[in-house]
Amino acid sequence: MALNLTQKIIKAHLLSGEMTAGAEIALRIDQTLTQDATGTMAYLQFEAIGLPRVRTELSVSYVDHNTLQMGFRNPDDHAYLRTVAAKFGITFSPAGTGICHQLHLENFAKPGKTLVGSDSHTPTAGGVGSMAMGAGGLSVALAMAGEPYVISMPKVVKIHLTGQLPGWATGKDVILHLLGLLTVKGGVGKVMEYAGPGVATLSVPERAVITNMGAELGATTSIFPSDDVTKAFFTAMGRPEDYAPLAADAGATYDEVVEIDLSTLEPLAAAPHMPDRMVRIADLDGMKVDQVCIGSCTNSSYADLKAVAQILAGKRIDPATDLLISPGSKQVLKMLAAEGLIEPLLDAGARLLECSCGPCIGMGGSPVSAGVSARTFNRNFEGRSGTQDGQVYLVSPQTAALAALRGAFTDPATWGDAPEKADFPAEVPSIRHLFLPPPADGAAVTIQRGPNIAPLPPFGPLPAVIKAPVALKVGDDITTDHILPAGAQITALRSNIPAISEYIFSRVDAAFVARIKELGKGVILGGENYGQGSSREHAALGPRYLGVVAVVAKSMARIHRANLVNFGILPLLLVDKADYDRIPAAAGIRLDTATLAPGQPAPMTVEGVGEVMVVNDLTAKELDIIKAGGLLNQVRQARA
Ligand code: F3S
Incomplete structure (x- = not known):
């Protein structure tokens, strides 16, 4: 029987259950990831299970959320995460190395693998054909213990892409368009599987923007096939051996089909305070913007920031607008530096932040009271920016850069030509040496527990x-x-x-x-x-x-x-x-x-x-x- 891509990966990992939509299925999990904010709890839970070592092919612990070290709490967490990783066989990514999903995409995600992460944007890795799902820390702890991951067999929606993105339209606008179409409930119980001739026109970073923000549809995950574009990405990342081709069988069937002609898309924004409140940038033209934030696991790739640097080069941002930029990883930062793309950002007046979640999780960067903030992030819920009456619009990096220059939303049609799509440079610097691999035997490692690490409280059974x-x-x-x-x-x-x-x-x-x-x-x-x-x-x-x-x-x-x-x-x-x-x-x-x-x-x-x-x-x-x-x-x- 012809299988779609989702069915192929599920079939290869199926431990029990029937592949009929809604049926309970148990999956073998190859990889896990955690970020620090949910990771501490996941590892406290893994400890409570009592195994000496994780049983996954690869588990990575990233520190990207609470990187500010004001007082003992976050440093306590970081030390706990570093030592618990060494003890149980987990790779550790220290604070400042980058955002978990960007780093995982660049360094560890593989086509055809299952990945469970204690962060809802784990589906980012679907940009290279991983079946990557966000889950609670406990599910991740259990996956690390070799327990099956149990879900309902999702419906599979084919997002059939044709055409090619025109001018200023980007991967972000594809997913914003889809959110406008399907709403934040439109993906519940479903996998969004991308297919069609339009796929080949999208780079891996663009695909990852789309799979990342598929989380806002409520989808189980989103996934792209692994093709020549993926192969070129793995080669650029210095790990060609991790590439494997993967696509739906000819004649595969789907539960639903959504058609998108990429050539009809234009720059969009999600208006406050929901990611599916879609408006055209052309309709916002002239609205004052007080703050611009560029970064997050959605839009912090080299290609994104290169486009921003090209737009800002030789210009100065509006003096009444604050521009904050958080690169997604040190690799992105090194690539920008190597190409002389940091200077135009700094000279334009941008504030360069650490490679971390930063303003996306409210670690600084709150907008002014009642201020409009144009952000390349994935969420704009009320108060999430740290300013209760802040008005957050979710946009592409290109739209954000234009807003920073003018101090107002700008219809790009009035601006001129869009910057050219960035390809990876011939030499991509590696940051692999910054990850701390676990020792072969963790028995001698002592876990460091500061006062911020409290044991799990016991819970009783459900009353009769x-x-x-x-x-x-x-x-x-x-x-x-x-x-x-x-x-x-x-x-x-x-x-x-x-x-x-x-x-x-x-x-x-x-x-x-x-x-x-x-x-x-x-x-x-x-x-x-x-x-x-x-x-x-x-x-x-x-x-x-x-x-x-x-x-x-x-x-x-x-x-x-x-x-x-x-x-x-x-x-x-x-x-x-x-x-x-x-x-x-x-x-x-x-x-x-x-x-x-x-x-x-x-x-x-x-x-x-x-x-x-x-x-x-x-x-x-x-x-x-x-x-x-x-x-x-x-x-x-x-x-x-
Ligand atoms: Fe971090 Fe925001 Fe993504 S908190 S993991 S950048 S959604």
């Missing part, structure tokens, strides 16, 4: 009867940023659950933590798409620690739902969405957990309302995990 009040009622599109805000002060506490839990829902309802502590336990009532956004499992761990037993919502985002399961919080959906309006905040809830069966509706008693039907979309295995009080409890019990 849930009797708890609604501790918080929230609206639609609650993101993990709403549940647990980003920012330097908070993310520094990610290896300390009691401390970080103090910030749960702090920007939604400042009284929430005090209230649930007093109640002892509670239920969250959510609207549509509850938990969208980043994969941060602390958005489940924190509520669990505070006593949240269940989330009842109209609909739920995939990764957050998986995190709720992993940490023993019951995710339930309202059978009749209209019941959301009938359930008052603070109403008492009663649910007999014996009535729960996989995929079956169950009655929930709501004080003052009566019976409300809820349904779960859990598998039998997931229900068992929740009943055990979480996955770690279950794995420990199985290994005892």
Whole structure:
């Protein structure tokens, strides 16, 4: 039978299950990656499993989120990550080397391999044909332990590309176009598989922009075939041996097909505060821009920054506009330096930041109050920039550079010719020596634990009867940023659950933590798409620690739902969405957990309302995990 690319990789890694959409499948995982903000917890969990060494082909621990070292917390985390990596056989990438996804793409991603990463933009590696999925830290810990990675068999959407990007249109505009078309819910339960003659016209960095931001569609992952363009990329990166051709079989079938004629695309922006609020740059022409940020795992490649340097060369940015640039890796920085492309950036007035996530995760670079910030990033949720009323537009590097020069959005049609597409230089400098490989035997390594590293709190099993009040009622599109805000002060506490839990829902309802502590336990009532956004499992761990037993919502985002399961919080959906309006905040809830069966509706008693039907979309295995009080409890019990 002719297989599409996704089916081919899944088939080669299938440990159990049927390849029919929606069926539960267990996959063998070849590679894992972590970043520091989620990594500390992943390694605390790996330690709790009790194995002497990881069982993957390759595991890499990157430090790119909390790189600021003001006070002991982040340095404590970095030292823990470095030593735990050496002990358990994990490659370590020190702070400042670059952003995890950019580094993984350049140095480690391989066509046809499975990769699970504790970061929602792990699908970036799909730009070279990896099946790369974002997951919670616990799933990564288990993958490192050689446990299968369990997902629902995704539907496969063929994104059929024809034509060629014209003028100022870029890879970013392809994915922004798709987001406008399909929305942030359009990819849930699906893999976006790119195909068609337009694929060959896109470079690997352009493909990686598209697979990176496929995360905003809610997709399981996005993937490009591995072809001659991929081969040239691997050769330029100094690892031609890692190339392997990979494509869908002729005659392969797909669950859905979306047609995109690249030649019809133009520069776009995602307007505040959602990545799918699409507007044409031409329609924003003249709108004042206070700040421009170029970088992030989406748009920080050599090609991106070369285009920026070409636009800025010999010019000065608008004096009322701040321009911040974070290169994606030291390799990118070295390539720019070697070609004399740093000077035009500096002379134009840009501020060159460290090779890290930086402003994307709120590590500095917040815009002025109520300011407009044009960013090449992938998310523009309210408050994520660190300025609560900041207005973030997501754009391509080219659009960002023009905005910096003029201090306003600029229709590129009025500007002149677009810079030429960058090819890699003949000599690409390597930074491979900066990664710390683990010693062959980690037995002698002592793990360094500063006071910021707190052990995992123990969690009990699901009670037979849930009797708890609604501790918080929230609206639609609650993101993990709403549940647990980003920012330097908070993310520094990610290896300390009691401390970080103090910030749960702090920007939604400042009284929430005090209230649930007093109640002892509670239920969250959510609207549509509850938990969208980043994969941060602390958005489940924190509520669990505070006593949240269940989330009842109209609909739920995939990764957050998986995190709720992993940490023993019951995710339930309202059978009749209209019941959301009938359930008052603070109403008492009663649910007999014996009535729960996989995929079956169950009655929930709501004080003052009566019976409300809820349904779960859990598998039998997931229900068992929740009943055990979480996955770690279950794995420990199985290994005892
Ligand atoms: Fe980092 Fe932002 Fe990407 S936080 S991993 S650059 S989404």
